[in-house]
Amino acid sequence: MSDADVIIVGGGLHGCSAAYNLASRRVKVLVLEKHVVGRHASSASAGGVRRLGRHPAEIPLAMASIELWHRLNELLGADTEFHASGQVRVAETPDELDACEARVALTRSLGYDHEILIDKGELVRLVPGIAATAQGGIYVREDGHAFPYKTTLAFRNAAERHGAIVREGVAVLAIERATHTWRVLTDRGRFEAPVLVNAAGAWGGEVAAMIGDPVPTSPVALMMMVTARMSRWLGPTVGSMGRKLSFKQSESGTMVIGGGYRGTVHPESELTSLDFAGLRASARTVSELFPHMRHVDIVRCWAGIEGFTPDDIPYIGPSKAAPDAYHSFAFCGHGFQLGPVVGAITAELILNGRSNLPIEAFRIDRFEGTGAAYRGDISR
Amino acid sequence: MFKRRHEPNHALTVYLDGDPITAAAGDMVAAVLLASPDPRCRATPVSGSPRAPYCMMGVCFDCLMEIDGVLNRQACLVPVADGMRIRRQPRPEPMALT
Amino acid sequence: MSPQYDLAIVGGGPAGMAAAVRAAAFGLHTVLFDEQPAPGGQIYRAIEAVAGGRPQDLPILGPEYRRGIALVEAFRKCDATYCPGTSVWQLTRELELGIVDAGGARMVHARHVLLATGALERPVPFPGWTLPGVMTAGAAQGLLKASGMLPDVPVVFYGGGPLLYQFAWQLAQAGVPVAAILDTGRRANYVAAAPYLPAALAAGDYVAKGLRLLNGIRRHRIPIMRGVSDFQALGNDRVREVAYRQGGTTHHMAAGLVLVHAGVVANCQLTQSVPCRHEWYGPQRAWRPVTDPWGNTDLAGIQVAGDCGGIGGADAAVHAGRIAAFEAARRLGRLSGDQRDTLAHPDRLAWRRHLLARPFLDALYPPSPGTLAPDDATLICRCEEVTAGAIRAAVRLGGTGPNQVKSYTRAGMGPCQGRECGLTVTEIIAAERGLAPEAVGTYRIRPPIKPLTVGQMAGLDDATR
Numbered sequence A: 001m002s003d004a005d006v007i008i009v010g011g012g013l014h015g016c017s018a019a020y021n022l023a024s025r026r027v028k029v030l031v032l033e034k035h036v037v038g039r040h041a042s043s044a045s046a047g048g049v050r051r052l053g054r055h056p057a058e059i060p061l062a063m064a065s066i067e068l069w070h071r072l073n074e075l076l077g078a079d080t081e082f083h084a085s086g087q088v089r090v091a092e093t094p095d096e097l098d099a100c101e102a103r104v105a106l107t108r109s110l111g112y113d114h115e116i117l118i119d120k121g122e123l124v125r126l127v128p129g130i131a132a133t134a135q136g137g138i139y140v141r142e143d144g145h146a147f148p149y150k151t152t153l154a155f156r157n158a159a160e161r162h163g164a165i166v167r168e169g170v171a172v173l174a175i176e177r178a179t180h181t182w183r184v185l186t187d188r189g190r191f192e193a194p195v196l197v198n199a200a201g202a203w204g205g206e207v208a209a210m211i212g213d214p215v216p217t218s219p220v221a222l223m224m225m226v227t228a229r230m231s232r233w234l235g236p237t238v239g240s241m242g243r244k245l246s247f248k249q250s251e252s253g254t255m256v257i258g259g260g261y262r263g264t265v266h267p268e269s270e271l272t273s274l275d276f277a278g279l280r281a282s283a284r285t286v287s288e289l290f291p292h293m294r295h296v297d298i299v300r301c302w303a304g305i306e307g308f309t310p311d312d313i314p315y316i317g318p319s320k321a322a323p324d325a326y327h328s329f330a331f332c333g334h335g336f337q338l339g340p341v342v343g344a345i346t347a348e349l350i351l352n353g354r355s356n357l358p359i360e361a362f363r364i365d366r367f368e369g370t371g372a373a374y375r376g377d378i379s380r
Numbered sequence B: 001m002f003k004r005r006h007e008p009n010h011a012l013t014v015y016l017d018g019d020p021i022t023a024a025a026g027d028m029v030a031a032v033l034l035a036s037p038d039p040r041c042r043a044t045p046v047s048g049s050p051r052a053p054y055c056m057m058g059v060c061f062d063c064l065m066e067i068d069g070v071l072n073r074q075a076c077l078v079p080v081a082d083g084m085r086i087r088r089q090p091r092p093e094p095m096a097l098t
Numbered sequence C: 001m002s003p004q005y006d007l008a009i010v011g012g013g014p015a016g017m018a019a020a021v022r023a024a025a026f027g028l029h030t031v032l033f034d035e036q037p038a039p040g041g042q043i044y045r046a047i048e049a050v051a052g053g054r055p056q057d058l059p060i061l062g063p064e065y066r067r068g069i070a071l072v073e074a075f076r077k078c079d080a081t082y083c084p085g086t087s088v089w090q091l092t093r094e095l096e097l098g099i100v101d102a103g104g105a106r107m108v109h110a111r112h113v114l115l116a117t118g119a120l121e122r123p124v125p126f127p128g129w130t131l132p133g134v135m136t137a138g139a140a141q142g143l144l145k146a147s148g149m150l151p152d153v154p155v156v157f158y159g160g161g162p163l164l165y166q167f168a169w170q171l172a173q174a175g176v177p178v179a180a181i182l183d184t185g186r187r188a189n190y191v192a193a194a195p196y197l198p199a200a201l202a203a204g205d206y207v208a209k210g211l212r213l214l215n216g217i218r219r220h221r222i223p224i225m226r227g228v229s230d231f232q233a234l235g236n237d238r239v240r241e242v243a244y245r246q247g248g249t250t251h252h253m254a255a256g257l258v259l260v261h262a263g264v265v266a267n268c269q270l271t272q273s274v275p276c277r278h279e280w281y282g283p284q285r286a287w288r289p290v291t292d293p294w295g296n297t298d299l300a301g302i303q304v305a306g307d308c309g310g311i312g313g314a315d316a317a318v319h320a321g322r323i324a325a326f327e328a329a330r331r332l333g334r335l336s337g338d339q340r341d342t343l344a345h346p347d348r349l350a351w352r353r354h355l356l357a358r359p360f361l362d363a364l365y366p367p368s369p370g371t372l373a374p375d376d377a378t379l380i381c382r383c384e385e386v387t388a389g390a391i392r393a394a395v396r397l398g399g400t401g402p403n404q405v406k407s408y409t410r411a412g413m414g415p416c417q418g419r420e421c422g423l424t425v426t427e428i429i430a431a432e433r434g435l436a437p438e439a440v441g442t443y444r445i446r447p448p449i450k451p452l453t454v455g456q457m458a459g460l461d462d463a464t465r
């Protein structure tokens, strides 16, 4: 007896988006989440909705996703706090300016015109208060940011309105293939469905291995800082060509600082600890690029666990080892923007057997025979 | 709202929103504020409602004030110094995002 | 890099001071950080300044306060390095402490860490509790201790507990008129507390002291209303009056200052940020770190003593501080287990005796139902101005735990980091979901637990690497 048409392992943004996209097409979905929905990357996220600077393989997906972002509140009937306030990447040296030009030329050659070069004057107009060292950069107007946890809950609630069932506190321990069905063994008993989706985030490698698709992934703790509220002074999200930075003013007025500095993952407890050398470097970047930030209080630092792959792009698409299983995990620190579209792709794959978007670059077996280390089991 | 029982042993002068007032060595900034005619220290970022020091032990963060040009200092934990410039904090401007 | 200190103590109250004196006597290279400018902690705040510069205030503050003089003197004489005006904003499992003082932020490394961060007054949300003119009783008492200041407007006390009565009495002694004490306590509390009375009598003079206080307050003819509920502070820019229900009717009363108190709870901010393991302690309706009888937490090298390990009061804190120091000396190789046991024996007996008073006090002064389950319109998170209703709505939307409610509503995300809303949020979620508070849990506390500026973080002097 099946418990659903599709079982989704993982209740983060990607699991909930897949659940919504399937349930709204009348598929019976069961989401199994080890903790609570949004426990990991999808609530720790910086929430940047960014096409700027994406890997060429991700650009078509990101272009399709931004379309969805602009009508997401209507689609889901909830406020994701998405603001199309733009994304900027700053160059501070002639070399970095050259790199900006090369990058924009690359996206043009691929047929996209969302990234535009901006000079110093335009940069200062967009990002008042930026240090005099800044020379110009790249700007994407329709990008922006949203509230990660609210977005995740919005997908979850919309999925549930369409009949999806979300079970929290259910950890998937093993997966068996029986005739035309998947048997999913959990700490709360066994569940069965003909189709399986692996959306287990940083633990996706473990789940992939259960299905028979061992792949290299590693969990990484990405660190963030947030400040006290300030009067509104910054519209776009600011990144840098030469430094690790993601810097934005949230809807509430706090400044959210990230950029990829890493803390430590404690696999047993699924907790993280912070690396203060990294936070110091991050604070230095901010105080050098925005001298007026020096006296602003940091209220909280944290780190969220995200899955990474050897080529810094995710696994998306069908299983290699077994029929009727699909992957969508290890988004390498930039899967928030892709949340709306990848759920739709997974639904298309399940219902139509193919996607209209190019997903070849994300296939699960792309490292086969390359010798890339298998680190699916993160508890080592 | 509060008054001193005795004249300070070591009086000094601080400036509250530009006006000189007498403080005693050892006072916290928040104490000086509470002995002034207006105990309010700031307007909140969310609703702009007035606040005054609440816990006087560094826990509640209601006593945030601008001290010597730096915003959001915990006035109940900062001892006064002669000539210190103390300002009540207005609500941050909550302009909408585009 | 090797540790700079054998023992780092956080908190210069009775527990921290007593521990420093003992530890230094064993030759441990000891440092004590405290964010106040002078030693004493909450109970003995500014004791040196009062004894030395304002002795006229000593009689008002009473003989209990005076007891701090000897403690502080011993602490000043000991060899421990004392760093006042220094906030500890971070502690790691590797025993690195992040500290910040007027000179900036640093990391220091110790072989052993003792947290003696004391207690904080239990948050008591009610309509109007954020108005200027509403303060905790401890806050107003702190003003008397540190600055010799007294209220010059009509004072109304609200809540319950020994500290509330103690300060009402101190104000009366100082000639400040107290309009009323509005006590949420009910007759049933006496019934509930009665079985613990014999133990409390054996614990020392706790009960006698309480009775003396009550008599004093009666002599000053301060009206005491009991069984008060539905309390509100009213006014626009500051408190003008209070409203409350008692005996089935609503009363109004003019007030210029409302002093709130409903007991104290352990200050677990640092232990929760590491995180050490905590448990919900039912009788005090609050969290406390799980420890062995020596104050060791579940994490190697991190110990607690005094009220931050669960409320025991100032006298118990002194003994707990010493006990912790003996254990630290054993762990650092200065004492054998037998030596520690022998030396600590008198303190352990005394500590246990003082704790005998707690079940009686806990039962007599429980938090009121209105404090645990405030109306929907009441603000719970003072920083982000989130109401009880918004928290309940978030729970119904699927934000089933404190961290989800925090993400969704921003409750607990402001600068106080949940110190003023955490307990209430746990209670509200527990009630909404029909769960026990321990099953609900609490916010994940993230460093810095005291704010640090971007510039201070950028200039972080990390001597541990």
Ligand SMILES: Cc1cc2nc3c(=O)[nH]c(=O)nc-3n(C[C@H](O)[C@H](O)[C@H](O)COP(=O)(O)OP(=O)(O)OC[C@H]3O[C@@H](n4cnc5c(N)ncnc54)[C@H](O)[C@@H]3O)c2cc1C
Residues within 6 Å of the ligand: A009, A010, A011, A012, A013, A014, A015, A032, A033, A034, A035, A036, A037, A038, A039, A040, A041, A042, A043, A044, A045, A046, A047, A048, A049, A050, A170, A171, A172, A173, A199, A200, A201, A202, A203, A204, A207, A222, A223, A224, A246, A258, A303, A304, A305, A306, A328, A329, A330, A331, A332, A333, A334, A335, A336, A337, A338
């Ligand atoms: C600090 C940080 C900042 C970021 N900033 C950005 C940004 O600005 N822009 C951007 O586009 N992206 C950003 N990202 C990346 C983005 O947030 C993630 O890619 C995205 O949230 C991943 O969603 P997910 O559903 O794959 O993973 P998760 O949200 O981690 O969800 C996976 C879920 O699976 C559950 N699970 C795992 N194993 C099992 C099991 N065996 N059984 C049951 N359940 C299981 C987990 O408990 C978890 O809830 C950031 C990430 C982090 C950590």
Ligand SMILES: Cc1cc2nc3c(=O)[nH]c(=O)nc-3n(C[C@H](O)[C@H](O)[C@H](O)COP(=O)(O)OP(=O)(O)OC[C@H]3O[C@@H](n4cnc5c(N)ncnc54)[C@H](O)[C@@H]3O)c2cc1C
Residues within 6 Å of the ligand: B057, C010, C011, C012, C013, C014, C015, C016, C033, C034, C035, C036, C040, C041, C042, C043, C044, C086, C087, C088, C089, C116, C117, C118, C119, C120, C121, C138, C139, C163, C166, C264, C267, C270, C305, C306, C307, C308, C313, C314, C315, C317, C450
């Ligand atoms: C406001 C208040 C008033 C009180 N008054 C009385 C009273 O009159 N009589 C009575 O019997 N009991 C009183 N108590 C109860 C009191 O908790 C204990 O009696 C006693 O003070 C406990 O001693 P302790 O050493 O455990 O902690 P405390 O005396 O509270 O000392 C803790 C110290 O740690 C410091 N600290 C905390 N966190 C940090 C940090 N992150 N960094 C640096 N320093 C830090 C604090 O500044 C404080 O000095 C009061 C409690 C409070 C909260």
Ligand code: FES
Residues within 6 Å of the ligand: B030, B053, B054, B055, B056, B057, B058, B059, B060, B061, B062, B063, B064, B074, B075, B076, B077
């Ligand atoms: S008054 Fe509460 S932190 Fe200063």
